[in-house]
Amino acid sequence: MSGIDHIGILVEDIDKSVDFYKVALAPLGIECVMDFSHEGQRHAGFGDNDNPYFWLSGGGRVPGNHVCFSAGSRAEVDAFYAAAMQAGAKDNGAPGLRPHYHANYYGAFVFDPDGQNIEAVYHGPD
Secondary structure, three states, rough: OOOOOEEEEOOOOOHHHHHHHHHHHHOOOEEEEEEEOOOEEEEEEEEEEEEEEEEEOOOOOOOOOOHHHHHHHHHHHHHHHHHHHHHOOOOOOOOEEEOOOOOOOOOEEEEOOHHHHHEEEEOOOO
């Protein structure tokens, strides 16, 4: 089997980012499943079924990252956006259809505390 196993991004304030993603990703069924320090740097792995596939590492920042999470419905995309905004995100595109990608592309975009472009998308019909 091939494909992406996991992705990691650097963040400036790991505590703030972990708190943000715990709230923002909860509607998608994604939670913090690992959290540890190694050689003085904290790492937090988010995923499901004890499988961390989205990693945050403290101590830096690389602006311009984009991560998109799959949602199970349009309602989950809406809930992700609402939760992320509640957690302190900045709007980068409210939930809605993006027909320039394809007819059923329903997504929402936010900037996390470090300015990373984070999206949730559902590809099915309403």
